[in-house]
Structures are given as structure tokens and as C-alpha cells.
Amino acid sequence: MITRIEQIVDALEPQLIEQRRDFHKYAESGWTEFRTASLIARKLHDLGFEVKLGRDVVREADRMGVPDEATLEKHYQRAREQGADPEFLPALRGGFTGVVGILRCGEGPVIGMRFDIDAVDMTESQSPEHRPVREGFASVNPEAMHSCGHDGHASIGLGVAAALVELKDQLRGTVKLVFQPAEEGVRGAKAVVGSGILDDVQYMFAAHLGSGSPTGSVAGGRGSFLATSKFDAFITGAPAHAGGKPEGGHNALLAAATAAINLYAIPRHSQGATRINVGRLQAGTGRNVIPAQAHLAIETRGYTSELEQHMYNYAVRILENAAAMHGCTLEVRAMGGAISGKSDIELADRTRRIAQRISDFTHVHPGLSGGGGSEDYTYMMARVQANGGQATFISIGADINGAGHHTAEFDFDERAMRGAVKLFVASALDIMQNR
Amino acid sequence: MITRIEQIVDALEPQLIEQRRDFHKYAESGWTEFRTASLIARKLHDLGFEVKLGRDVVREADRMGVPDEATLEKHYQRAREQGADPEFLPALRGGFTGVVGILRCGEGPVIGMRFDIDAVDMTESQSPEHRPVREGFASVNPEAMHSCGHDGHASIGLGVAAALVELKDQLRGTVKLVFQPAEEGVRGAKAVVGSGILDDVQYMFAAHLGSGSPTGSVAGGRGSFLATSKFDAFITGAPAHAGGKPEGGHNALLAAATAAINLYAIPRHSQGATRINVGRLQAGTGRNVIPAQAHLAIETRGYTSELEQHMYNYAVRILENAAAMHGCTLEVRAMGGAISGKSDIELADRTRRIAQRISDFTHVHPGLSGGGGSEDYTYMMARVQANGGQATFISIGADINGAGHHTAEFDFDERAMRGAVKLFVASALDIMQNR
Amino acid sequence: MITRIEQIVDALEPQLIEQRRDFHKYAESGWTEFRTASLIARKLHDLGFEVKLGRDVVREADRMGVPDEATLEKHYQRAREQGADPEFLPALRGGFTGVVGILRCGEGPVIGMRFDIDAVDMTESQSPEHRPVREGFASVNPEAMHSCGHDGHASIGLGVAAALVELKDQLRGTVKLVFQPAEEGVRGAKAVVGSGILDDVQYMFAAHLGSGSPTGSVAGGRGSFLATSKFDAFITGAPAHAGGKPEGGHNALLAAATAAINLYAIPRHSQGATRINVGRLQAGTGRNVIPAQAHLAIETRGYTSELEQHMYNYAVRILENAAAMHGCTLEVRAMGGAISGKSDIELADRTRRIAQRISDFTHVHPGLSGGGGSEDYTYMMARVQANGGQATFISIGADINGAGHHTAEFDFDERAMRGAVKLFVASALDIMQNR
């Protein structure tokens, strides 16, 4: 069986690369993946998948960090000009850029697989040293670049779809391929889970390319993710002339500065690691005006969701009181978030054993790989685990050309995609056949 | 008439000095003037005055900055040992140390005169250079010293009483000599006013010795006083072991530090001078304990009562929110206060013209003297002015021996008391006879 | 003589309005007044004035708050397209946008007159209610609007030039008409003074239109100006991943917040009014990055230059230590400044008496008008006064259409310009003839 899978997937490799480069060239940031998602829907539909998309797989109330209407619309129009699929595009309008392809093959387990599809809010390098420039697939969209490998993830997902269709006679049960928007900033997964699309899933998989390991290495499960909240605080006071009537204003900058220092001063916690950062503070307008507006971009983290919530609640209390202290009001907007989470050891082990039989993998990590960082896939893990299922998060090694993730010269070894597709497909078959 | 007054008062001078030195030696701080007040009551009674004291002239609810029960009782017992008058003492117990002597002489205006009687909370110098040491009348009470001249004020008040009795045949109307406790820290006047004892007063006088002018100089009225609030803030959190469970506490020190910086950062005011000070901050106990208690001693000031209240209200808002920010609670206690105030120009001018006829005064200030500083006599001025009367605050020059007011080596030229007595007496007669 | 002046100036009125509207339409902000200054130079030259401009009247080292090279060049090119005078334009390149016209008429006093010519950094209202829109002279340049009346000042200056030429036979001495760039933000006068162009001036005049008084009113001198410093603080730290290595950064945002609170907490001053404002604070980039950069836009003010310098020095000390506290470095850039200053009473009175004879003025303010606000004309006053000369700052009343100064709907009554021209001209003649 592995042999047949290997043959099928090896034959798909040119297509994997072509797709990845197409997504890379037309990179789209979170909630604006109009072109990307519409083309994925087209492909899934043409392969025979049942396709759900838009509001059917993205619950509006659970979206976080959505750009304003004007930005959404501008990028919607851009997608149209850049070759989006006209049939599926309209359902995505307004930032409902998730797609789920469902393949039902009779009785059997329900298996979910998550592929995130969004780019990072940064402009790609124009250096001729940079392979995407040299080979003509660097991003043509300013402030949008696939510097985290999600172009690869999306292409892997389509590769899995294509391979599964060829193996359809072997399948017993249902596969749901979930193409998730807005993973950057941990903004999208909660809304996908909120749609209920994963409620019947019993086995859940996701993977990430790179992460410091070379092509050919793999780990069956990640040990832990930090819980996190990303949120913006808006403090509103009142302006006044700083020379003529300094007492007349309500100083939002002073409130924000008081908040910022006290946020960093939230006490350490004896139960585990916590983090807080005020990544950005912008306040005031003219030099001679008492500042009436302040905006803080904040994130809290914790080794567990409890620790993270402790940080978050303390932070909001500080913000409220710092604002009130200077006669200002506060608005807090959730911009992203993820809970803590761990791969199920049983499913991670099973995945590891399958990986050992795939020729692409020359180094299979023996246990759960190290933790750190945050991922909103944890919402999906938690939903499946809460329903009695199992979930894992696979690390696929990939050589990195140029600089690391989230840098303007990021690029990865495209050969790594092949092994990833094989592992997803082989895992699905293993579960269906040996449940 | 002035001639007769001068003769009477000149004869009283040895007694003025003796009384002043007796009060100086047994100095008593605000609300503990048990010995001082009881002896004043004795003297007034023996001179034929109607004497009101204790709760009749001090409204309990309006007292500010009263020491705790144990301190009051300890000093009450000390007063007994130091020769307090046994008949009048009991009425003062518990810190009701005001005395009012009333002399009724038929129909005529009601004239009030305020003499403050309390010492400062500081220990007198023991240097042999210091005249009170050399001549044996330095304070025997630790942490209590007449370094602001109120010993002289009290003695002047008794001199006025003695002189008025000798001039009784000339008097038409009523004189109320008000011996006020706890002027230091502006704590006592509001409670005296609250008793209603000044409600029928039509002309109100008070004076201060010294104030930077030499013996022989005088000003008929002070231009302005800053309004002020003196208050203590107590922040209560919860302790925790700083190493073992730092997240377990509610950090009162952190709340107090946040409050302190923001208090100083209250904006300047375009309508006039304002002031704020955190004179003392004490927080925490053990080095390895999250601090659960903090205490701040604060004062606000303003050129007008409106400006001062703006500062006070802003300060309390800061304190409330700084406490709440760190899960702490706040208690604010009023410790003293004075409103802004101005002498009536008409009464100040009248006093100035009378002073010009008294031989002790060689330099009579032509107008209202400069402002600055705070005095709770302003409550008395405001009450009389609100009832349609007039009030003034006289500055009596006095050479200062040693260092300035509120220093451990303060002493003043006792000859200045004579002129002050004459001016009070002559003013009363002038009003009664030429109303 | 006044009659002749009135006739000449009344005839100039259509030209005053036309010029003002031309400057208004092509509004240029401080240091980019390329078109405005070149046309002024052209006109002065054509009238027979000796013209100095560019680096001859603007000392490079004393300029403050100059835009970057790219901005200067962009607006230089814009000026070319909008009809700048090609002969005089090149001398202004790089932001040397001052012009001085000199008229020498034999022996006699040297008289200086300052006219500021720059617009405010704001976009003009497009409302049809707004007269400049309705009558077609609203600013065509975004982020540049004459909302402070300097278009009127520039036109008045040209009117004075034209009138003086007609009166040339009456003149004895020298007149220097100084067209100053960058008064907004108090950035330009110091550099004009630095050029030495005013070193021989014995009588110095300037005027401001509006200021809360109606058309027809005038005051011969302003009582006082607050000294001020405008400066930017740049704090540079080091970035780090806020989740993965929070200890690795140097947090510029934390330093800036600490600075901001402490800046507001600089103590009040007993010697007079002081002010401080942090008008703008911008720090950090990504939410999950320890902020490595912070920028604060600050101003300090004081009733005297000494008070202002006390504030400024304290502020810089706070900034230096707040940066160092968190391992960051600080750069402070002067962006503008003015010293305190007062009109000479003698010259203000003389101007007032002349105004009483001009028919346009129906209400002449009896003394110096009230203070408040800052003006960099104070550098010019100080230079002339230091050389033994006299200086005054005249307030010319003008009805305001729409909203007040520095709002997007500001407009003023153009009839007020006529009286202003008359007063400048009549004052010059009075000094020359009756010195």
C-alpha cells in the first residue's frame, strides 16, 4: 500500500510545485484569501469532492482580526483581476475565505485534515539572490508574502485530495480537507470550529513545514502550544490645547503609558511560563494637543489556557483602570487567540510509525517534538478531543533557503511537500483500514 | 482712647511674656491642647467671661486629622500631670480642645477674634544657643514645639481678654474670643465653625506673628490664601510569598507607585496656580512578601477653592483606579483642609488706619499684604462673610531669633505681642463706638 | 499725511485681495514656500526693492523642523508646476524660503517689518459652505492650508511695499520687509535672525490678523509670549520575539511610556506658568515583537525663557534616563522654538496713537493686549532690543468666517488687510519724520 501511495504522489510532484508557486505569486493575507480559496474550491470540486465554503464553514461571530470592509473589498477586486474562480468567489466575499472538501466513502471513521492558506503581512524581497525572484514566482502583491510556508500547506492539501481520489477504492469512511484562513495572528481556526464542520471528526491532522528541521525529518506530534490572546485596546479621551487649556483634555496617551508599564509589571506566575507584550502603541496627533486617542496592540501568552486567561484578565483590568484614571474610555477588540493544546500521544505514535515506512523520511523523531509558540489549530484539536477523538500536529522537516520564517527572503525546499502528502494519505488509509 | 489702651496693655506685658513661656514649655500638638485649653478657660472664667468649650465649640463630624484614641488619652493624662485645670479639663477629653470666651456688653455689634493654640509635631532644639533653652522655657514634651508662634497667639488672646475687662465701660456689644485647636495641618477651624459659635459674628479678626516682617511692622489684611486638602490614602491588597507564589498577592505597593507618579502628572491648570504633593509613601513589610498595604500622605492646593477641588477630585480618581488596577481597595481619610479666602478690603483698611495710631507700629503696610500659603481661618472668614459680615487677617511683624518658622530653633521677639493686643482691643472699640 | 496714505492703500485693496487668494489657493507649508517666496521676490524686485533671499537671509544651522530632502524636492517641483517665478526659485531650493526686500532712502532710521508666509499642515475643507470653496480659491494642495491667516500677512507685506514706493519722496532711512518662512511650529525666525539681516534694525514691527477681535479693532502691542521648545525624542532599543526570547530585546516602548508619565510629572514652578505636552507617541511594530523604536513629539513652555529652559532641561534628563533604564539610546531633535518676549511699551504706545488716526480702526485697545501663546517673532524682537532698538507686535482685529484659527473652515474678513497696511506704512513714516 505504501508503495502505491508513493508512486501516486511522486507523480503529483510537478503539480505540487506548480500550485505552490501560483499561491506564492498571488499571496493573500488573512481573511483576504479570495483568489487562493476560490481556486482550491474549484480544484476540489473538479476532483469530485463535495465543497463547502464561505459562511458554511466560517462562523461570523467567531472571526477575529478581520480587516475593515474597504480593505476586504479592495482585495476581493484584486482577486478577481488576478484570476480567481468566478463561480466560487462570490461566496467568499466579506472575508469568509474558508473551504472544506468532503470525500464520503461509505461507513468508516471521519478524518479531518487542516491546511492553512494565508500569507504574512509583509512585502517580499526583490533581491535577485532570492529564488522566487530569480524563478519568477515572487509575490506580486505588496504587504503580502508567503514567508511561513502556507503556500506549501495549501498545495499539500490539494495533493492529498488528488491522491485520495486515485485511492478511492481503498477508502472506508469520510475525509474532510479543511483549508483554513487567517492562521497568522491566530485569527481563523476558532471561526471554522464554530461552524460545526469538525463536530463529527474522530481523527484530526495538521502539519507545518520547516520549524528548524531539514528535509527528510519528521515528528509525529508536537508536545505543546502556548495559549495566547491577541487584542487591541483603544483608549478615547478628549483633546484640548496643551498651552491654553491643559486641564480641559482627557489624556489618552498618559492613560496608555500608565497601562503599558503596568502590563509589563503583571507578576510572574509560579505555575508556569507567561508572557505579555505591548507590540505597538500609537497615541496623539499634534504636538500641542492633549492626546485624545491611543491604540495598543497587545498579546498575552501562557503555558496553559488558565495561565493565559489569568494574564488576559489582569491585562484588561489594568487597561480599564488606566483609562478611567484619566477620564478616558476603553474598548478592547479581540484580534486573535489560541488555547493551549497537546497532540494525543497515541495518534502521534501511530503517525510516527507510518512515517518510518515512507522513503522520503530519513530521520523520524522518536517522541513528541518540543513546544513553544502558538497555533490556533489548538481549537480544532480541542473540539475533536472533547468529542472523544484524537488529534495530532505533525512537524515536517524542510531545508530553508535564505533566512528563517517571517523574513523577506524566506523560501523552503519544495521536495519536502512530497513526503507530507504521502504521510497524510497513508495515515488516512491506515486509520480506515486498521482502525 | 488709644492712650488709655496703650497704658493698660503696656502694664500687661510681663503677664503676656509669662503666659507665652508657660504655653511654650508645655507645648501640645493639635487636638491634644488639654493643658493649654483648660488654663485658657480658667483664666477667661476668672476674668468674668462666659466660657464655652469642648463639644459646644467643636463639632465632632467636622474634625480632621484627629490622633487615635490611645494618643489622645496619653496626652490627656500628661496634661493632668503638667498642671491642667482640673475643673475645665474633663470637657476637653477625647480631643475637643477648643475654648470660646464671650463678653456681652449690651446692644451692639458681635465681634469675633481667632487665636490658634496648637504646637507643631517636632522636637525643640536642645542647643544652649537657643533662648528658650537658655532661659528655661524650652518644650519639655517630645515631638511638640511651638515653632510657629501659636504660644504667642494664645497669650495675645488672654491679653486681649484682660484689657477688654478693664475697658468694659466703653464696650457696646459682644466680643467672642475663639481659641482654636489644630490649626497646624489646617484641621481645626472647620469644626469650630461647624459648632455654630460664629454664626452671629459680624466682624472677624485673626492675626499671625512673624511672616518675614520685623517687629514694629503690621499689615491690616492678607490678600489671599491657597485652598488646600490634606488627606491620607490607604491601599489594601493581599500578601503572598514573592518567590513561591507571586501571582497570589494583590500588590498595594505597585498600586501606590502607579498612583504617585500619576498624581504628579495631573495637568497644569490655565486658570491659576495648583499644587500636589505626595509627602510620604509607606508600603509593604517583609522583603519577600508581596506588599499588602500602602499609605500615602497627600496634599492638593489651588489658588481658588474650585482649582483645589479640581485637583482633589482628579487625585481621588487616580487613587481609586490605581488601587483597582491591581485588585486592591482604597480608603481616603480627610486629614485637614482649608478653602481659599481674602480679607475684606474695608475692614483691612480700617484696621490699618487704627494701627497707624498705635505707637508700637513704626511701619504700617499700605495695602493687603501678599498671599501664598494656606490657613483654615478661611472657614471662619467665609462663614462671617456669608452672613454679610466682614473679616480680616492681620500680619503682625516680629523679629525672628534663630531660624525660621517650623524649625527646631525658632523663637520670636516677645515685644511684638504688645502691639498685637493693642490692635485687637482698639479695633473692637472702634467698631463698637463708630460702627 | 494719513489722508494720502489712506488714499493710496484704499486703491490697493483689490490687489491685496487678489494676492491673498492666490497665496491661499497654492498654500505651502513651512520650509516649502517655494512658489510663495519666489513670487514675493519677483514683486519686490519689480517694485524696485533690493531683494535678498535664500541662504542670504536663512542661516542653515539655525533652521528647525525642516522636512526631509525628498519632501523638499517634491514640493519644489510642485511649485514649479504651480507657477513659481523661474528666476528667483533656484535660490530657495533645499528649504531656504525666506525673502527680504530692502528700500534705502538716504540717511535715517532702519525699520524692519516681519510678514510670515507659511501655511498649516492640514487639508482645507471641501464644504460648499466654506467661502474659499465657493469662490474658487480653496487650497489645491493636500495637507497645506492657510488656516492661520499668513496668506493675509504676505499680501499685507506686498501692499506695504507698493505703498512705500508711492511715498518714496517722504522716506528718510531704510525699510526692510522680512517675509519669514516656517512660523508654524516656531521654526523659521531663528534662522532669519541668524543670517544677520536684522542686525542694523532699530524699529521692528510685526502683526497678526484675527486673534479674537473684530474687524476695526487694533492693539499697538502684545504683552507677552510664552517661551517654548518643540522637540522630538527618538528612543532606539533592540527587537526580540516576545514569546520566544522576551529578555533579548531592549524595550523602547517601555522606555517611552516611563518617560511620558514622568514628563507630565515635572513639578509645577512657583515663579510662573509652565507647560509640557507629549503630543504624539508612536512605538513598536509587530504585536509579537519587543518594540525597538519609539518616537515622542514633545513641547515645553514657560512664562519666561528661564522657566521654559528649566522644563526643557528636566525633560531631556527624564528622556535620557528612561532610555538608559531599559538599555536604549536617545536622540533629541530640535523641531522649533521661541523665547519669551514683550513689546516695548514706548513703541506700542506710539503705534496705538497712530492707529487712532486711521479711519479703518473704530476700536483702539488702550494698552498692551493680553498674552498667551508663542511666536518666534520673539527672536527678532530680542535681537533688535539687544541692539538698543524697539520692537512691537500689533494685533489687527478681523472677523472670522466659519470656525477659528487652525480649523479646516477658517476664513477671515479680507477688509482687515487694508487697515493693517495703513498702520505699517504710517508707522514707518512717523518714525522717519519724527524720530
Next chain:
Amino acid sequence: MITRIEQIVDALEPQLIEQRRDFHKYAESGWTEFRTASLIARKLHDLGFEVKLGRDVVREADRMGVPDEATLEKHYQRAREQGADPEFLPALRGGFTGVVGILRCGEGPVIGMRFDIDAVDMTESQSPEHRPVREGFASVNPEAMHSCGHDGHASIGLGVAAALVELKDQLRGTVKLVFQPAEEGVRGAKAVVGSGILDDVQYMFAAHLGSGSPTGSVAGGRGSFLATSKFDAFITGAPAHAGGKPEGGHNALLAAATAAINLYAIPRHSQGATRINVGRLQAGTGRNVIPAQAHLAIETRGYTSELEQHMYNYAVRILENAAAMHGCTLEVRAMGGAISGKSDIELADRTRRIAQRISDFTHVHPGLSGGGGSEDYTYMMARVQANGGQATFISIGADINGAGHHTAEFDFDERAMRGAVKLFVASALDIMQNR
């Protein structure tokens, strides 16, 4: 051999209890253990030990947190009155309250054992519920109480001395019994190590009673100790009258508040746990005086000494700049400190195996017991380990009567001392005989 040790020690039990209660009754805080140390020296001498004490075993330059001269002398006199040994007392004067007893028995290993002897700065409960009260050995010294069991440690040390003497014929090598002052606040061990007395020690032991385990339990070694610095910061500014001349002072309270908030805001560290606390802040005097003095009692901690030093250095940088920001000066005084440390697994295991053969121990912890907290014994461990030796820190279980360590009702089960003595003695013999 164990049997003989058990017999000897069981017979010593009444003496162990008597000694412990004597030390408990006359509790002495760190650096003032004059009576305690002198009686220990007496006993060691009488048992035949070579006794070193005072400056021979306490290096002056390495002492931390020593009380002032007056306090030392007052407690020295108190010790004399409370039965200190007159022969050994003088050598301790001035706070050199360490004692080392040396027993040399020919060739063989050098074994060190540390017993800390100081009380905690707190007043013992007077409740009749409290056994020391009921049985008459509660502390008679105010602000000094053995609430951490060091009375037991001292008595155990004397028990070890007595037992070793009885076993002298079995000994091969040297034993050094180190009675250390001032372990509370981690102030004393560094000075003992600094004297060089441990430079030849090859095996080092110490133990603590209690720590949450019941009587009968024991662990052969503690896994880790947090490094810590205890230090005081003194900020000195200048006073001024807060109403009359607020600009005249240098506000030490404002500097201290700025420091305090920023100290808590030192970023978390990715390499392990860190801690910081400002346990006490005292600033200012009078309400109307700009505060000229501030005192902060601070501690930093870290999982490793490197982490702790990172915290300490950052903290000092904050303090220096907060002081300089407001024109104040800073003095930092070291008040205590400990490095991080770990028991040698080999020696801990060896101790554990010996414990398994002692009848008092019914539960022997299998490995290193958990970490947390700080101990300055780490300086001794580090010295011995640096010289190639081994060190361990033994946890001896003991039931706690009343409340926990460092509470006013602390008391421990005295039977636990017996097992501790046996374990020290048996370990020494094991090393000497089976090295």
C-alpha cells in the same frame, strides 16, 4: 554500627530537647546570636573539640545585612544578661557569631556539616494554644522567634558532636561542625566560606527540618535552590516646600515609584523562572515637603545564578536611572544573597541508602526532592564542589504543630531531631570507613 549509633543517640534525646528549648527561649536574630554561639562554643570545647569562632570563621567583608552597631551592642549586652558564656562571648562581639568545632582523628577524609542557628525577626505568639507558651519555652525576646526550626538545627549539631565523641575510636579523618549565623535573609554563609574554613572539606552536609514532610520521612538531597540577591536601595534627593517652591526639590519618592513599577516590568526570561519583589518602600517625611529620601527593600531570584544576575543587573540599572531622572543619587547595599545550587547525586544517593537503615525513617524519598526557595548553604556547596568534593542538602521530615514556617505559632515535632543526628553521624562514619 548503625545499632550502636542508634543506642548512643537515643540516649541523647532528652538533651537534644533541652538544648533546643533553651535556644528557642532565648531566640537571637541573625548576627546577634551572641548567647547561642557562646554556649555552643562552650559545649564543643567541653566535649574536646578544637573551637574556632568570631573573626576566624566569619570574614568581615563578606557579611551581608549586618544590623547597625547600636543594635549589635544592645543584643550583646542582652546575651550577657541571659547567660552567655563569658569566656567565648567577647570573640563574637560586633556580630561575628559563627562557631566551628573541629575533631581531628588522624588520616582520612575531611567532612563538613552545617547547622544554622539564627531566629527570625518576628515576635512569638503568646497564645496558650501554642505549646512553647504552655510549656514555658516561648521566646522572651521581642522581634526574635525560632519560627524556622534553627533551634532544632543547632541542637542537632551539638547532638552530633556528643555522639561523635563517643564514637571517636571509629573515626578516621576530620569532622568540622559549622554553626552558621544569619541564614535568614541569606546573609551569613558567604562570610563563613570567605574565612577559608571549608577549603579542605571533601564531603559537605546540611539538613533542614520540616519542609512539608511528616516525621519519619527523609530525602537524601535537594534538587535545586533559586539564586537570590537581597538588597536595599537608598535614593537621596533634596527637600523643598511643596506649596511655596515645588520646583526646588529633587523628589526621591517620585524616583522610587518610577523604579518600583519598572522593576516589576523587567521582562520574563525564556531560560527559566525569575522573580523580583519590592517588599518595602518608604519615602518622605512631612505631607507638605517634597520627599528627599526613599528606601526600597528588594529581592531578585532566578533558577540559575545567571538568571538571577540578569535580574539583579537590570534592577540596578533601573534604580540608577530612576534616581538620576529626578536629580537624585542612589546607594545600593547588599543585604543578603545566595547562588543557585544542586546536591551531588552520588552523595545524595549514599545518604539515602544510609537513611534506609535507620529505624527512625519510615519513608525514604527515592530521589532528589523538589526545588524552590533559596538557601545560602549553596555557597558552601559551591566551594566544596569547586575543590572536587561532594555536597548534599538533606530534608528531614517533621510534623508541624500549629501553623507553618515563619508564622507566630510555628512549632515542630522534637522527635524528628533524633533521626537527623543519627543520619549525620552514620554518614560521617560511612565515608570514613568506606570512602
